[in-house]
Amino acid sequence: MGAAPASRDVTSYGMGLAAPLALFFLLFFVAPLLQLLWLSLHNDTAGLHWGLGQYLHFLTDPFSLGVLGSTLLLGAEVTAVCLVLGFPIAWLYQRVGPKLQTIIILIVLLPLLTSVVVRTFAWIVILGRQGIINATLQSLGVIDTPLKLLYTQFGVVIALAQVQMPLMTLPLITALGRIDPNFDDASCSLGAGSWRTFFRIVLPLSLPGVIAGCTLTYAAAITAFITQSLIGGGQMLFMPMYLYQQASTLQNWPFASAISIIFLLAVLAVVSVFTTLGRMSRGYGGA
């Protein structure tokens, strides 16, 4: 949704219409954010002494840095899984008849129509010690003792990938739909096989969708408090839960604020890398 550089008076109309939303954001997003920043710049919980102590604490504490690192890694893993699984679905969607398209879009959207909590509990049922996977494998005699699936990084990645999949698939479907089907035929008639066509034509031309999908999936995956906590359990700690513990359990508001700000900056950094890539690939868009 790039803002079109229109003539001056059109722009001013746009600004006027955006005012209510801008006010809303100012009151309920920017103001709390500034309060958060203000809080984080205090060295004591009472908020009396100014200083950068909270940030220093976080950045010199291996445990905190570990939590940040594993959260960013989790996002990367979930994004990778979503991309690898989502791309074929999106590709398929553009090549089947309208009936199958309806079925695919239904399957893709289904996770969005059920509550995150319900979906996450479903994963607990699937991954648990006596869950569907372990029970099946045991009854088939593949394994003797149940595999540990729940409360592992693997479990969290799989569950998050399923939960966030629509955020990847929908932009991909849109991007692939914009590619002229003649490009496939042209590439093929020039002697290229399917893989060359995919890597030289389809993938480069779908990059705007890939980047949009990755940005959305990544941002959603690293901030997914419920799924991370329920599937990860007590042993796996990610930034949202760490933040929650510091704020609610330990009542250390300045440190929690510093964590938020650092987390926010880390996410912004990753997202801006994606956006820069997106801007570079935008040249591919129009025909």
Add this chain to the structure above:
Amino acid sequence: MADAPNGRSLVVDAVTHRYPSGALAVENINLDVKGGEIIALLGPSGCGKTTLLRIIAGFIAQTQGRIIIGDDIVDALPPNKRAVGIVFQNYALFPHLSISENVAYGLAARGIDKAARQREAQRLLELVQLPTMAERLPRQLSGGQQQRVALARALAIKPSILLLDEPFAALDKNLRLDMQIEVKRLQRVSGITTLIVTHDQEEALSMADRVAVLSHGKLEQFGSPSDVYDRPQTLFVNTFVGSTNRMPGVVVSADRTAAKVRLDAGAEIIARPVGGALSEGGRVTVCIRPEHLQFVGDETGFAGVVGMSLPLGATVVHEVTTADGSGVKVSQARIGETRALENGAAVRLAPLAPSLANAFPATL
């Protein structure tokens, strides 16, 4: 390889294609194209010409029949192994690759090294008269330039057959003529057997050595432009190619070479029977082109009343209403003495010669 890559023959042998729904797309098409020929597949939209093109290219596997290029039956080959060059209607230039990369794309797919493919791309760009555009992107080029690039890209793989899908439809009229000349020049230079799919009869008649007219998936006629125009084998060809007057009538007497027909408009004329023997008393449709009708002074022709005269530059077209109420068009060369006919003038009309009136058995 024994034969040269250029100028290979193409045989479409009894090709039938049925859509999954069961509907026939093309039915029993037979075409025998000599190496180096330009063939036009002409027909209205939905006649199956694009389906036939996609079958030859290998994008569609026909239900029945064979495609033979040179000495090889290519039915089992996928499109990327057929060495058939295609220029798409919208050119389908890869928007993210430079002009040079577009032209070299097929060479890269063949594993030719970078330096050699750049040389070849440059040579082809010179051939299509765009030597300075190599580093640009497709969207920075005009429609005509994009089409030249699409041609260069298709020619780069040294195709045995070149397929052009409505190649000039997206160009404006002046540019279209330039590109038609350009394509014909390139085809002469390269000697590549070429198939042009088009719905534009002028394009087909002017570009092609032979024209295949298709309607509803069937081949109506396959012959030289003058065959198709002057000796149409079916009513469809007669009406689709060029303009014509359709005049209903009844056969008075007929043999194999001539039929005497009593037109509903009045008057008996001699016409050439087409498409099988005509039986006496049977209804026929007689087709006479506007330029093959003349005004006569005696009582031989049929009567009519002039409705409107349109001066179209070199010719004048008169709209004449006949006795049975149907309208016919008469085209007259505009020479010095041609006087404008007044609205409402009573005239008599007759075909220039019996061979220029075609009688087809009436289908309805």
